[in-house]
Amino acid sequence: MAVDATLATLSNQLVYSAMAVYTGAMAAVAVDLSGRGARVAGEAKVLVGPDGEPVGDVASVTPSAPDAGPQPRPRTKIGGIAVALTWLAFALHLGGVVARGASVHRAPWGNMYEFSVSGAVVVTAVFLAVLSRRDVRYLGTFVVGPVLLTLGLAVTVLYTRAAHLVPALQSFWLVIHVSVAFIASALFTLAFSTTVLQLVQERRELARAAGTPPARGRFMDNLPGSVELERSSYRLHAIAFPLWTFTVMAGAIWAEHAWGRYWNWDPKEVWSFVIWVVYAGYLHARATRGWDGRRSAYLALAGYGCILFNFLVVNIFFVGLHSYAK
Amino acid sequence: MTDTMLPETAQPEPVRLPPLGPLGWARWAWRQLTSMRVALLLLMLLAVAAVPGSVFPQRRIDPTKVDGYLSEHTTSGPWLDRLGAFDVYSSPWFSAIYLLLFVSLVGCVVPRAKQHWKSARSAPPRTPRRLERLPAHASATVDATPEDALAKARTALRRRRFRLAEHDGGTSLAAEKGYTAETGNLAFHLALLGLLVSIAAGTLVGYSGQVTVVEGQPFSNVAVMYNTLSAGSRVDTGDLPPFTLTLDSLKVDFDNGSGGGQLGAPRMFTGAVTVADAGGPPSSRTLRVNQPVDVGGTRLFLVGNGYAPVLTVRDGEGNVAFSGAVPFLPRDSQYTSLGVVKVPDALPRQVALRGLFLPTAVVDPVKGPVSIFPGLTDPRLFLTAYVSAPGVDGLGLDSGVPQSVYEFDDKDLTQLTDDKGEPLRILLAPGTTFDLPDGAGSVTFDGIKRYAALDIRYDPAKVWVLGFAVLALAGLTASLFVRRRRLWARVSTDGEGRTVVEVAGLSRGDDTALEPLVREVLAEIAPQPQQHQHDPKDQHDPKQQDDEE
Ligand code: HEM
Numbered sequence: 001m002a003v004d005a006t007l008a009t010l011s012n013q014l015v016y017s018a019m020a021v022y023t024g025a026m027a028a029v030a031v032d033l034s035g036r037g038a039r040v041a042g043e044a045k046v047l048v049g050p051d052g053e054p055v056g057d058v059a060s061v062t063p064s065a066p067d068a069g070p071q072p073r074p075r076t077k078i079g080g081i082a083v084a085l086t087w088l089a090f091a092l093h094l095g096g097v098v099a100r101g102a103s104v105h106r107a108p109w110g111n112m113y114e115f116s117v118s119g120a121v122v123v124t125a126v127f128l129a130v131l132s133r134r135d136v137r138y139l140g141t142f143v144v145g146p147v148l149l150t151l152g153l154a155v156t157v158l159y160t161r162a163a164h165l166v167p168a169l170q171s172f173w174l175v176i177h178v179s180v181a182f183i184a185s186a187l188f189t190l191a192f193s194t195t196v197l198q199l200v201q202e203r204r205e206l207a208r209a210a211g212t213p214p215a216r217g218r219f220m221d222n223l224p225g226s227v228e229l230e231r232s233s234y235r236l237h238a239i240a241f242p243l244w245t246f247t248v249m250a251g252a253i254w255a256e257h258a259w260g261r262y263w264n265w266d267p268k269e270v271w272s273f274v275i276w277v278v279y280a281g282y283l284h285a286r287a288t289r290g291w292d293g294r295r296s297a298y299l300a301l302a303g304y305g306c307i308l309f310n311f312l313v314v315n316i317f318f319v320g321l322h323s324y325a326k
Numbered sequence: 327m328t329d330t331m332l333p334e335t336a337q338p339e340p341v342r343l344p345p346l347g348p349l350g351w352a353r354w355a356w357r358q359l360t361s362m363r364v365a366l367l368l369l370m371l372l373a374v375a376a377v378p379g380s381v382f383p384q385r386r387i388d389p390t391k392v393d394g395y396l397s398e399h400t401t402s403g404p405w406l407d408r409l410g411a412f413d414v415y416s417s418p419w420f421s422a423i424y425l426l427l428f429v430s431l432v433g434c435v436v437p438r439a440k441q442h443w444k445s446a447r448s449a450p451p452r453t454p455r456r457l458e459r460l461p462a463h464a465s466a467t468v469d470a471t472p473e474d475a476l477a478k479a480r481t482a483l484r485r486r487r488f489r490l491a492e493h494d495g496g497t498s499l500a501a502e503k504g505y506t507a508e509t510g511n512l513a514f515h516l517a518l519l520g521l522l523v524s525i526a527a528g529t530l531v532g533y534s535g536q537v538t539v540v541e542g543q544p545f546s547n548v549a550v551m552y553n554t555l556s557a558g559s560r561v562d563t564g565d566l567p568p569f570t571l572t573l574d575s576l577k578v579d580f581d582n583g584s585g586g587g588q589l590g591a592p593r594m595f596t597g598a599v600t601v602a603d604a605g606g607p608p609s610s611r612t613l614r615v616n617q618p619v620d621v622g623g624t625r626l627f628l629v630g631n632g633y634a635p636v637l638t639v640r641d642g643e644g645n646v647a648f649s650g651a652v653p654f655l656p657r658d659s660q661y662t663s664l665g666v667v668k669v670p671d672a673l674p675r676q677v678a679l680r681g682l683f684l685p686t687a688v689v690d691p692v693k694g695p696v697s698i699f700p701g702l703t704d705p706r707l708f709l710t711a712y713v714s715a716p717g718v719d720g721l722g723l724d725s726g727v728p729q730s731v732y733e734f735d736d737k738d739l740t741q742l743t744d745d746k747g748e749p750l751r752i753l754l755a756p757g758t759t760f761d762l763p764d765g766a767g768s769v770t771f772d773g774i775k776r777y778a779a780l781d782i783r784y785d786p787a788k789v790w791v792l793g794f795a796v797l798a799l800a801g802l803t804a805s806l807f808v809r810r811r812r813l814w815a816r817v818s819t820d821g822e823g824r825t826v827v828e829v830a831g832l833s834r835g836d837d838t839a840l841e842p843l844v845r846e847v848l849a850e851i852a853p854q855p856q857q858h859q860h861d862p863k864d865q866h867d868p869k870q871q872d873d874e875e
Binding site (some may be wrong): 013044074141145185214231241242245246249252253256257262263264265266267270271273274277278280281284285287289290291299306316 | 362525692
């Protein structure tokens with residue numbers, strides 16, 4: 001079947017439109033985070049889910065509990081706009097991914113351009129899914145920003161015209177392996193953002209305890225405390241890690257189908273293994289006295305560094321069986 | 327959180343100087359090795375140690391590239407080689423790290439498994455005296471008798487599949503649930519061990535090799551037919567499972583431009599093969615990338631393909647000295663292919679040909695002859711020719727030194743030249759013949775066949791590898807998502823003779839759902855809205871408690 005050029009073009013236009021709307025969302029999210037947005041009068045302080053139940057940690061909204069973690073942030077007009085724009089950008093972005101897939105009659109993740117665009121849409125989807133259950137608007141900047149950056153990189157450096165796949169990639173396992181890898185990476189990305197915030201917040205808390213309140217970064221005061229952020233980060237990591245384990249396993253099964261070797265220590269496999277081991281180290285560290293908190297957070301950051309390295313450096317510069325990037 | 331619910335290994339270990347004597351040292355070393363901190367260190371070391379294998383070429387994957395690296399880096403290369411940089415995953419240091427890690431794992435998991443076995447069979451622990459100190463606590467006053475209230479508590483907890491024990495002379499209940507978390511954790515770690523063992527077993531009892539099969543030529547599964555063959559120490563290579571495979575045809579599809587502008591990119595390779603198992607009748611099968619052919623547990627994978635020009639070489643005496651298809655190695659994505667033809671039986675002088683095969687040939691003014699499309703649009707064969715001295719084995723095939731089928735050494739050969747004294751260049755289209763000068767004979771380009779490069783593999787342990795991997799994943803998931811919780815319920819009588827019910831809970835790790843659970847259980851025991859809610863955090867704030875009542 002020939003490639004549908006009209007759909008391919010439509011896909012590109014949708015991706016560009018999504019980038020424009022993401023840029024707007026980014027601005028709105030930043031204003032919201034800075035706490036400058038006008039408050040919506042008369043709104044409940046607790047985020048309410050679709051069923052009318054308060055969402056999130058009930059204990060933490062008890063008004064007079066002195067150390068009960070974050071106060072839910074007030075709903076602001078700009079916050080609402082930010083969320084709406086993110087949804088719109090997501091819809092356009094998803095449309096772009098679907099159109100790309102339809103134009104080539106396959107799952108749209110066969111080269112670096114497609115990986116980046118499809119992977120980014122999963123990051124946004126996971127963020128929006130978490131957002132609908134808990135108030136994690138504070139993460140917005142750290143999600144929309146990287147997504148926008150990824151799309152920018154995709155359309156400029158990594159762009160590849162819509163085309164069919166080389167034989168090795170024509171497999172049902174491509175769909176399984178890569179889609180789960182996306183979800184795991186998206187969760188690791190959110191967890192990474194949370195971990196960075198956790199470390200920054202911890203420094204601010206320590207500074208304040210030492211009697212030297214930090215002068216800059218006032219917006220951080222709107223965020224949950226470091227203990228709460230650490231917990232969120234752990235939860236995200238704990239979901240992402242088994243998914244990554246599955247990704248590696250599915251990759252091995254696919255490798256066995258394609259090449260007869262379930263594990264060949266090809267550079268891409270090496271790095272997937274390294275990522276797995278580093279995050280296993282993070283989970284261990286969190287259960288080890290003297291290594292919990294800050295030190296295990298550093299391991300989590302190292303793990304994410306490996307993910308970025310695997311995607312950006314290994315795909316492009318290392319030669320192996322996985323050299324689909326070129 | 328009480329210490330009873332922390333993992334054993336996470337207990338702080340006092341730094342003690344080891345007692346003297348070898349036994350003392352051994353005990354000390356063992357305790358260190360099986361500590362969580364050392365396990366963590368070894369995990370990190372393993373991650374770091376794996377990295378060089380992605381940077382340096384590895385012998386197991388691409389030995390020619392390793393040779394290339396060594397010839398380019400004459401000083402650092404040999405040192406790197408001595409350090410195992412080209413065999414990272416079988417190097418002593420890499421093996422040492424993962425073996426230590428697994429020893430540590432056994433030393434860690436076995437005592438834990440024992441303890442878990444014991445605790446899973448013993449009753450849930452006694453009810454703490456002061457339930458209100460626990461992280462989640464709620465109480466209510468009810469009209470029912472203490473016995474009835476406790477019976478209700480029992481029902482509520484049993485319905486949630488808690489294990490129960492009665493304490494304090496029948497006035498309190500202890501309940502526990504979530505042993506699966508620890509079981510999962512142990513299963514995960516033991517499955518990793520199983521994974522390692524089955525991978526190792528696979529290398530002992532399995533074999534693997536590469537062959538090149540040209541269309542129409544049969545392959546029999548015997549060691550001499552392989553280009554390369556490596557087998558585990560438990561495999562008798564003289565007695566491989568017998569079968570034959572014939573590649574009837576190999577169909578290739580390249581992108582012709584309609585596929586989105588990646589002209590010439592491969593789209594599908596399909597081999598039609600006939601397989602004859604020992605005893606069985608021959609059967610026709612399809613072989614594709616991602617679709618191997620299985621012959622009694624041995625699997626054949628299509629990993630590459632190329633062109634094999636069919637040539638006939640007549641020698642100086644007019645006899646056919648060579649006739650057949652010669653696989654050429656593709657050098658680029660357009661299948662510009664290189665190969666050689668060795669004709670040791672040519673008389674009186676041996677002949678050797680070095681060739682360049684182009685499926686779609688153009689002659690570029692700068693780069694010379696190149697192929698611009700991988701399909702057979704306009705095939706051409708370019709050859710240079712060498713001869714030995716009369717009666718001399720210039721090819722050195724009798725010397726006993728093994729030679730590549732894709733190369734020959736021309737130091738004892740003479741290159742044929744044209745009448746201007748330039749090296750002779752032979753250009754052949756299919757069906758044409760070229761007469762070699764100096765009465766060396768002739769070369770005929772009869773046609774073109776395709777060949778398939780196959781990987782052949784037998785690894786009976788791989789189902790075990792898969793099984794342990796699945797077990798590891800299941801165990802991990804249970805370990806991360808099952809909550810281990812303890813709940814207690816106590817009944818007592820207050821000053822006015824009414825029954826007070828208290829429910830409290832404790833959980834391993836942070837558990838936001840514990841509080842709601844405690845309240846839910848209490849609501850089932852005391853359906854009236856007379857609950858005292860209690861959050862340990864606002865202990866000093868009685869006003870608020872009143873508000874909530
Ligand atoms: C092959 C190397 C190992 C890997 C890949 C590995 C991986 C993991 C992972 C991913 C977890 C997280 C699961 C959870 O939190 O429940 C975990 C937990 C744990 N591991 Fe390992 N592990 C390894 C070796 C070891 C060794 C050698 C020890 C003992 C020293 C050990 C002791 C533990 C303990 C006690 C936990 C539970 C932590 C908790 O209670 O939260 N592991 N391991």
